[in-house]
Amino acid sequence: MNAIQNIESKQETLTPVDRSTFDEVMVPTYAPSTLLPVRALGLDLWAQDGKRYLDFTGGIAVNGLGHANPAIVAALHEQAEKLWHVGNGYTNEPVLRLALALTEATFAERAFFCNSGAEANEAAFKLARKYAHGKFGPSKSRIVSCLNSFHGRTLFTVSVGGQAKYTEGYEPLPPDIDHIPFNDIAAARAAIGADVCAVVVEPVQGEGGVLPADPAYLQALRELCDANGALLIFDEVQCGMGRTGDLFAYMGYGVTPDILTVAKALGNGYPIGAMLTTTEIASAFSVGAHGTTYGGNPLAAAVALKVVQTINTPEFLARVKQATKLLWQTLQTIQSDYPHVFSEVRGSGLMIGMALTEAYAGRAKEIAKAAENEGLMVLIAGPDVVRLLPALIVSDAQIEEADCLLCRALDVFLDAAK
Numbered sequence: 001m002n003a004i005q006n007i008e009s010k011q012e013t014l015t016p017v018d019r020s021t022f023d024e025v026m027v028p029t030y031a032p033s034t035l036l037p038v039r040a041l042g043l044d045l046w047a048q049d050g051k052r053y054l055d056f057t058g059g060i061a062v063n064g065l066g067h068a069n070p071a072i073v074a075a076l077h078e079q080a081e082k083l084w085h086v087g088n089g090y091t092n093e094p095v096l097r098l099a100l101a102l103t104e105a106t107f108a109e110r111a112f113f114c115n116s117g118a119e120a121n122e123a124a125f126k127l128a129r130k131y132a133h134g135k136f137g138p139s140k141s142r143i144v145s146c147l148n149s150f151h152g153r154t155l156f157t158v159s160v161g162g163q164a165k166y167t168e169g170y171e172p173l174p175p176d177i178d179h180i181p182f183n184d185i186a187a188a189r190a191a192i193g194a195d196v197c198a199v200v201v202e203p204v205q206g207e208g209g210v211l212p213a214d215p216a217y218l219q220a221l222r223e224l225c226d227a228n229g230a231l232l233i234f235d236e237v238q239c240g241m242g243r244t245g246d247l248f249a250y251m252g253y254g255v256t257p258d259i260l261t262v263a264k265a266l267g268n269g270y271p272i273g274a275m276l277t278t279t280e281i282a283s284a285f286s287v288g289a290h291g292t293t294y295g296g297n298p299l300a301a302a303v304a305l306k307v308v309q310t311i312n313t314p315e316f317l318a319r320v321k322q323a324t325k326l327l328w329q330t331l332q333t334i335q336s337d338y339p340h341v342f343s344e345v346r347g348s349g350l351m352i353g354m355a356l357t358e359a360y361a362g363r364a365k366e367i368a369k370a371a372e373n374e375g376l377m378v379l380i381a382g383p384d385v386v387r388l389l390p391a392l393i394v395s396d397a398q399i400e401e402a403d404c405l406l407c408r409a410l411d412v413f414l415d416a417a418k
């Protein structure tokens with residue numbers, strides 16, 4: 001018997017765990033639900049207690065193609081039997097095919113791969129600084145970002161993000177970062193000057209409350225960047241990969257960035273992120289200027305390639321637009337049936353926020369919990385917005401089911417609130 005057979009022959013006994021184990025062994029950075037998922041398929045998810053849920057969270061915009069999508073599972077299995085990892089001293093076939101697919105599909109000519117949205121943005125901000133320093137000297141270092149934006153949790157990306165609560169206690173923070181109000185062209189004009197190396201914006205703010213940028217705002221940022229020699233970075237970590245009905249949101253806006261960051265749905269749950277840019281800008285990153293061990297490893301790249309190939313077809317994106325129409329109609333009806341609860345349905349495509357009225361401000365979490373009790377998983381975006389990010393493969397029947405479950409949850413919530 002060889003060593004591998006020896007391992008296989010050992011009877012595996014798993015330690016029993018449940019939700020309470022979390023509080024015993026995990027660093028308390030999260031407060032997970034009592035629902036403990038153990039298995040899922042498409043938008044159906046089963047908890048440890050056997051109860052079925054309809055998942056309208058999409059793993060926070062990650063599972064664009066649903067759970068355990070057969071095509072993606074097959075791509076994973078196929079690559080898993082060939083080559084998992086070689087390190088960046090070697091390139092590999094899946095990552096080259098993925099880079100070809102992404103550069104063919106977008107404005108970009110070059111790709112850098114990493115493992116998360118924060119890392120994609122970290123690469124983008126470092127590249128913007130390096131590019132400006134090389135071309136204009138070290139005084140062109142300022143980064144302009146929007147209030148309420150979210151760009152990740154590394155010290156640099158969280159400092160660029162526009163939510164003070166996420167940087168409190170981590171000072172000193174990296175300097176030369178300014179925050180301006182989102183969708184305010186006058187503020188952008190006042191803030192973007194000759195010392196700015198980059199302006200970063202989410203075309204649709206996600207964590208900040210599901211707020212789409214005005215087309216004129218993105219156009220103004222483009223013009224201000226061009227006039228000041230600054231790079232325009234679009235963070236499409238949440239709104240990219242088909243979520244708005246276009247492969248990337250910038251395509252729908254008709255405003256092209258210099259750097260595009262993507263992650264979340266790119267791997268459908270397998271961790272991968274990417275920074276996409278032009279040849280000229282990419283050249284500021286010479287050999288050794290940046291890197292990461294796992295970035296673009298064959299397993300992640302094979303999965304992501306299948307995801308891109310699946311989403312980037314006219315038929316798939318047309319269906320996303322069709323599902324968008326039905327879901328928006330459904331939610332707008334709910335809003336008009338519960339006008340005292342919801343003030344607005346907003347967002348883009350299948351990235352939707354239901355904003356609470358003044359009367360119910362701060363109670364998004366309670367509504368999400370009530371929905372979960374009825375069997376519907378939804379998210380929040382801050383205390384005042386219920387957020388829906390269903391998988392892009394959501395069916396009409398699943399939208400109707402979500403409608404019933406959400407209305408029932410609202411009735412229970414309002415009964416208890418009386």
Ligand SMILES: *Cc1c(COP(=O)(O)O)cnc(C)c1O
Nearest residue numbers: 116117118150151152206237238
């Ligand atoms: C989630 C998110 C990030 C961070 O991605 P991680 O993979 O959590 O590091 C960055 N930007 C936006 C817009 C996001 O929604």
